[in-house]
Amino acid sequence: MKEFDALRVQLELLEWPNVYFFKFIMPNEAEKIAKVSALFDENVDIALHPSGKGKYTSFSVKSVVLNVDEIIAIYEKATAIEGVISL
Secondary structure, three states, X not given: OOOOHHXXXXXXXXXXXXXXXXXXXXXXXXXXXXXXXXXXXXXOEEEEEEOOOOOEEEXXXXXEEOOHHHHHHXXXXXXXXXXXXXX
């Protein structure tokens, strides 16, 4: 079973296009934050929340997506960035 197959099954139950909430945890490094930000266009709501000690950042994005494939593609690209965890 592929990494995102279970997510795909759940998402296919929804109607598309729809608003989707992405969430990632990553090291609090400008380069990693910029790489994940680049996965989205300028029409999204992005919220960054550093951890208590500032070592990590919670990266949340609310975006309108057209279909399940778009969501899976973003998660695949994000997880290819070292240190990024998709939630």
